[in-house]
Amino acid sequence: MQIQFEINGHKGAFFVEENGERLAAMEFTMAGAQKMIIDHTEVDERLRGKSAGRQLLNKLVEYVREKNIKVIPLCPFAKSVFQKDPGIRDVLV
Numbered sequence: 001m002q003i004q005f006e007i008n009g010h011k012g013a014f015f016v017e018e019n020g021e022r023l024a025a026m027e028f029t030m031a032g033a034q035k036m037i038i039d040h041t042e043v044d045e046r047l048r049g050k051s052a053g054r055q056l057l058n059k060l061v062e063y064v065r066e067k068n069i070k071v072i073p074l075c076p077f078a079k080s081v082f083q084k085d086p087g088i089r090d091v092l093v
Contacts, residue, residue, distance in 0.1 A: 026056040038078040
């Protein structure tokens with residue numbers, strides 16, 4: 001599964017696209033240069049059971065670690081993963 005990244009101004013997403021169709025996305029808003037708010041995660045039924053949401057979050061965590069950005073997970077999915085996995089909590093505000 002290839003995860004892509006886009007940012008336009010202060011909004012962006014990590015996403016999976018096949019044949020021009022977006023099948024999964026983790027959307028975020030930048031709150032200044034060093035804070036990212038995870039707004040929403042959506043995964044199409046065709047990717048259910050393939051850990052698509054977790055893979056999107058893993059890519060986001062990798063990105064923010066490289067850029068020294070802190071994360072505020074407002075999205076219920078992302079929030080639950082951070083609660084379950086202490087190994088990624090270093091990126092939280």
